Amino acid sequence: MTVLVIADIINDELSSDQIGKTIAAVSELGEITVLCACKNAGTPAGKAAKFDGVKKVLAVSDEVFANGIAESFSSLIVDLAKDFDYIVSAATAHGKNILPRVAALLDVMVITDISKVISNDTFERPIYAGNALQVVKSKDSKKIISIRTANFESVSQNNDAPVENYTCKKMTISSFWVEDKIQENDRPELTSAKVVVSGGRGVGSEENFEIIEKLATKLGAAVGASRAAVDSGFAPNDWQVGQTGKVVAPELYIAVGISGAIQHLAGMKDSKVIVAINKDEEAPIFQVADYGLVGDLFSIVPDLEEKL
Amino acid sequence: MKILVPVKRVIDYNVKVRVKTDGSGVDLTNIKMSMNPFDEIALEEAIRIKEAGKAEEIIAVSVGPSQAQETLRTALAMGADRAILVEATDSVNQDIEPLDVAKILHAIVLSEGTDLILCGKQAIDNDMNATAQMLSALMGCSQATFASKIELAGEKVTVTREVDGGLQVVSVTLPSVVSVDLRLNEPRYASLPNIMKAKRKPLEQRIPADFKVAIKNRLEIIETNEPPERQAGIKVSSVDELIEKLKNDAGVI
Numbered sequence A: 001m002t003v004l005v006i007a008d009i010i011n012d013e014l015s016s017d018q019i020g021k022t023i024a025a026v027s028e029l030g031e032i033t034v035l036c037a038c039k040n041a042g043t044p045a046g047k048a049a050k051f052d053g054v055k056k057v058l059a060v061s062d063e064v065f066a067n068g069i070a071e072s073f074s075s076l077i078v079d080l081a082k083d084f085d086y087i088v089s090a091a092t093a094h095g096k097n098i099l100p101r102v103a104a105l106l107d108v109m110v111i112t113d114i115s116k117v118i119s120n121d122t123f124e125r126p127i128y129a130g131n132a133l134q135v136v137k138s139k140d141s142k143k144i145i146s147i148r149t150a151n152f153e154s155v156s157q158n159n160d161a162p163v164e165n166y167t168c169k170k171m172t173i174s175s176f177w178v179e180d181k182i183q184e185n186d187r188p189e190l191t192s193a194k195v196v197v198s199g200g201r202g203v204g205s206e207e208n209f210e211i212i213e214k215l216a217t218k219l220g221a222a223v224g225a226s227r228a229a230v231d232s233g234f235a236p237n238d239w240q241v242g243q244t245g246k247v248v249a250p251e252l253y254i255a256v257g258i259s260g261a262i263q264h265l266a267g268m269k270d271s272k273v274i275v276a277i278n279k280d281e282e283a284p285i286f287q288v289a290d291y292g293l294v295g296d297l298f299s300i301v302p303d304l305e306e307k308l
Numbered sequence B: 001m002k003i004l005v006p007v008k009r010v011i012d013y014n015v016k017v018r019v020k021t022d023g024s025g026v027d028l029t030n031i032k033m034s035m036n037p038f039d040e041i042a043l044e045e046a047i048r049i050k051e052a053g054k055a056e057e058i059i060a061v062s063v064g065p066s067q068a069q070e071t072l073r074t075a076l077a078m079g080a081d082r083a084i085l086v087e088a089t090d091s092v093n094q095d096i097e098p099l100d101v102a103k104i105l106h107a108i109v110l111s112e113g114t115d116l117i118l119c120g121k122q123a124i125d126n127d128m129n130a131t132a133q134m135l136s137a138l139m140g141c142s143q144a145t146f147a148s149k150i151e152l153a154g155e156k157v158t159v160t161r162e163v164d165g166g167l168q169v170v171s172v173t174l175p176s177v178v179s180v181d182l183r184l185n186e187p188r189y190a191s192l193p194n195i196m197k198a199k200r201k202p203l204e205q206r207i208p209a210d211f212k213v214a215i216k217n218r219l220e221i222i223e224t225n226e227p228p229e230r231q232a233g234i235k236v237s238s239v240d241e242l243i244e245k246l247k248n249d250a251g252v253i
């Protein structure tokens, strides 16, 4: 069996965490080829070749792949599809955008956001915001799958797979990239951080979010947020954790001023250790927390930060 | 211009889901069902576009059991002009897969001549996040997923998308399929007079065969299980105790 793994590349930079975990998820399914398509694929392809289990890397350098436009990616992938039994990517914004399109072009049903490979045609995926786990068996001959990477540990990087250049045929597309508004910061990435500190509506304002960020800095943590915090403008959209935001499973997740709605829990309840800080002792977040501290976050969080 | 808004009948987002003990699925008996929250947002956006004079008609479509009529009546009460129910199953427990839904929607797009399709980003029951992208593929047109801002100007739509690192702005040429994210707008409630009026708006009933689509599930559901329960934790009484536990018991700091 052969597996094509689509690498997540933003601005010519490979998301190592996503690819490492995606490869880990599918390593039993067959021989892995990684597709690196972006403006200049040389560097990301070189990095992808290092991952254990990779047989070959296909490098495609073209302007049309610079910004993750779904039409260009799906047309390239459909071109390559005949050689592969599985087409796989991480369930990132990029993967979610392109894979269903590829699947429909191949008249195949996509299997999104899987948490486990059970056999070569059977997979587990969370549904209803993670309140149920469904086991599905695919009847399609080609399988198109996106991976919930938070559930997997990355493979190591001791490999040196060959890189092959591939030139794609000309395509006409009707979507045009205008601009990216990407937040740059020095923090670890939310989805790969060992520690995440998240703030909710209880934090009260954008200015107050600074106490969350300070605690995160002290712990070398990424910062997350509930949807209510994002909607209220306290935090940027890409910090949202939950059913419709990012799914995280760090060693330590600290939820501050977050009530624990099922949609939020969907994104963090697989964390190894959960700490909840909330003034309402009845808050549902305490039902999933290993350590709960009832009280006012404005005194607890600075105190915690200082004593660590 | 006509706008098509596919709306799905799903378990209400406030309801606690219960998995049946025999592994056969989720218990939907006597459960409150509602319009998928993302579809309310898509419909709200369509209504605003029409109110701004940039569209003439909004058609709401639902594919599912006959009960999806209620969802369509809600859509009509919010402001859709007419509705199409595609009765694809007689069981409320059968989910129609995104590929089949997309094929039916594609046929409707062709017969109605709609240039803009506003979908939800994901159905909160199966959490697939696939239909919009699949429909766009079948139409061979542009797509813009996870929209938090939509600006229409003639044949062009500028869409701000929510992506992993922040936001991305793209410009797509119509026809196009746009899937909407939570922050796009706040959907309105249907007023009582509008609920009454909605009863007289046209609701057409069709079946998949009318569109030459046969419902064939590609994913066989083997079983549906309860996720592992987390062990109940403890309450600590001070910051010092918390730090002590995290260091010595959990070993995470």
Ligand SMILES: Cc1cc2nc3c(=O)[nH]c(=O)nc-3n(C[C@H](O)[C@H](O)[C@H](O)COP(=O)(O)OP(=O)(O)OC[C@H]3O[C@@H](n4cnc5c(N)ncnc54)[C@H](O)[C@@H]3O)c2cc1C
Residues within 6 Å of the ligand: A199, A200, A201, A202, A203, A225, A226, A227, A228, A229, A240, A241, A242, A243, A244, A245, A246, A256, A257, A258, A259, A260, A261, A262, A263, A264, A267, A277, A278, A279, A280, A283, A295, A296, A297, A298, B013, B037, B038, B124, B182
């Ligand atoms: C379709 C859909 C998708 C959704 N997806 C997501 C998602 O992906 N992620 C997500 O997070 N939500 C999501 N939601 C929203 C979710 O339902 C909740 O509304 C949201 O998670 C609530 O955020 P919160 O806990 O910050 O706010 P609230 O529920 O308002 O809770 C605030 C908490 O702060 C506490 N608090 C207040 N002041 C203090 C203080 N001084 N000290 C200590 N504690 C304090 C309060 O006791 C309370 O528990 C979604 C909703 C829908 C309908």
Ligand SMILES: Nc1ncnc2c1ncn2[C@@H]1O[C@H](COP(=O)(O)O)[C@@H](O)[C@H]1O
Residues within 6 Å of the ligand: B005, B006, B007, B008, B009, B036, B038, B039, B061, B062, B063, B064, B096, B098, B101, B118, B119, B120, B121, B122, B123, B124, B126, B127, B128, B129, B130, B131, B132
């Ligand atoms: N059965 C259905 N009937 C109508 N619209 C649907 C149906 N299934 C999916 N959709 C639309 O597609 C979006 C994404 O659904 P999904 O791909 O299932 O997550 C939904 O928000 C709806 O707009």
